[in-house]
């Protein structure tokens with residue numbers, strides 16, 4: 001534990017924050033949660049693999065979360081061009097619209113949120 005890097009500490013505190021949020025949102029249903037779907041934009045500086053590693057580390061400390069798994073959904077960066085009105089995906093951090101105009105008008109890519117939570121008996125409820 002002493003060798004954990006600063007980056008990993010960052011991810012660990014994110015995972016702890018996720019658990020605290022779930023405790024606030026679903027105080028009675030924590031044992032029923034099976035999957036946490038986390039949406040992260042490419043600009044949020046959250047690496048899925050580091051999140052998964054941090055998730056394992058935190059679960060060792062907080063075994064009540066043992067039954068959960070983390071699913072990280074990465075969103076590409078989208079910019080909107082005020083010049084031509086188009087929305088396009090940023091590749092290799094080049095914030096330039098296909099029309100040639102640079103744009104810093106980011107409309108997707110900075111997300112860091114719990115997009116949904118799946119409970120163990122959701123399927124049973126649907127049937």
Ligand SMILES: [Zn+2]
Pocket residue numbers: 081082083084085086097098099100101
């Ligand atoms: Zn454009």
